[in-house]
Amino acid sequence: MEKTIRVLSLEDLPYMKAMQTGIEDDYVTRIFERLVTTDQNRLFGLFLDDHLASVCGYSIFAKHYAMLGRIRSDIRYRGKDLATMLTSQVMDEAFKLPDIHWVGANTQEKNLPARRVLEKLGLSPQAVIYGATTKDVSQLESGSAGWNELGDVKRKKQWVHDLYVKTGAVFPYECYYPFPASPELFAEDELETWSFFENADATRVVIAKRDIKKYHYLHAIYPWEDLMDQPGLWETIASAHKKLCQEVQEDALIWMDFTKEQAQSLPENHQFDLPSPWMLYGTRRPKAEKGA
Template identity: 90%
Template sequence: MEKTIRVLGLEDLPYMEAMQTGIEDDYVTRIFERLVTTDQDRLFGLFLDDHLASVCGYSIFAKHYAILGRIRSDIRYRGKDLATALTSQVMDEAFKLPDIQWVGANTQEENLPARRVLEKLGLSPQAVIYGAIAKDVSPLENGSLAWNELSDLKRKKQWVYDLYVKNGAVFPYECYYLLPASPELFAEDELETWSFFENEDATRVVIVKRDIKTAHYLHAIYPWEDLMDQPGLWETIASAHRKLCREVGEDALIWMDFTKDQALSLPENHQFDLPSPWMLYGTGRTKAEKGA
């Protein structure tokens, strides 16, 4: 069989629809048009003769980061390492873009085969995070005063530098997408739209921003382990959530990215859904080029 790999376009939708992936109502098929027509996304296909056997793509964030994903294989062609070969080429294609400095991927911690593929490609684990979702956090409130919102852009920049940029910590840039911090990740126009709430003695901050996936989300970011020991933290998040619900005219969800220790610190009456944790893998341009 002749094997070819190429970028997919709108005309390839019938090939995608003909794949037997074993996934019912696959969202990749539903959003295929967006994936092949936007500047942020690219979708590649591996063909055996005239059959689409595997797909993989990347999405670009903050101009300098590429996240691999949408990996699918036709069950009739599995066991041939096609997905590994395709993902390797897609990673190479991402690094051909002059602005891309880091390429990564997410997979569930329990998905050992996927983790082995990513490690084989030279990606190293960088974080293990629960993508936790709640409809309501009011049971965690204790009547404390909410924190003070910052309006000073310079102060916002100092917080993200101290917490993330200085040590290259992983930052939850969007729901589902964590990225290793760099100055490029925190553009001033974005920081202006994010809300920062500081506690009374200015030793803690919670960052709140809005996101839309299949629903409206209040994305709350708190990087310390003392979730239950900071008076006013949950009042601040709950207040911002109520405000978002009023503005969008529907029940928005709350998304927080928890470490394992943060998840363990939650009391029994918490409202968060804690699915299997996700692992972030990645590599920078210099390391990737040395391995090439």
């Protein structure tokens, strides 16, 4: 069979629909047009003769990060290492873009085959994260006063620098999309739209951002493990959530990215939906050889 890898276009939708992936109502098919016509996304296909056997793509965030995903294989062609071959080329294509300095992928911790593929490609584990959601955190509130909202963008910059840029810690840039921090993740115009709430003694902060991934989310970011030991934290999150619901006029969700330690610290009566954790894998742009 002749093997070809190329960027997919809108004309390739019939090939995508003809794939037998075993996935019912695959969202990749539903958003295919967006994936192949917008600058942020690229979708590649591996063809065997005239059949689309595997797909994989990347999405660009903050101009410098590329997240691999939408990996699909036709079950009739599995066992030929096609997904690994395609994903490797897609990663190479992402690094050909001059502004990209990091490429990564998310997979569930229990998905050992996918993890082996990513590790084979040279991606290393960066973090294990629970993408937890809820509509109500009232069971976690203690009746304490909420925290003070910061209006000074310089103070916001100081917080993200100390917590993330200086340490290189993983920052949940969007729901589903965490990245190892760099200054590029924290553009001033974005910081101005994010809400920062600081506790009374200025030793803790929670960041509240708005996101839409089919539903409206209040994306709350709290990087410490003392979730249940900070008076006013949950009242602050609840207040920001209520404000968002009023503005969008629907029941928005609260999204928080928990570490394993944070998830284990929640009381038994917590109201979060805790799915299986995801593992973030990634690698930075290979350094050019000296003299090149």
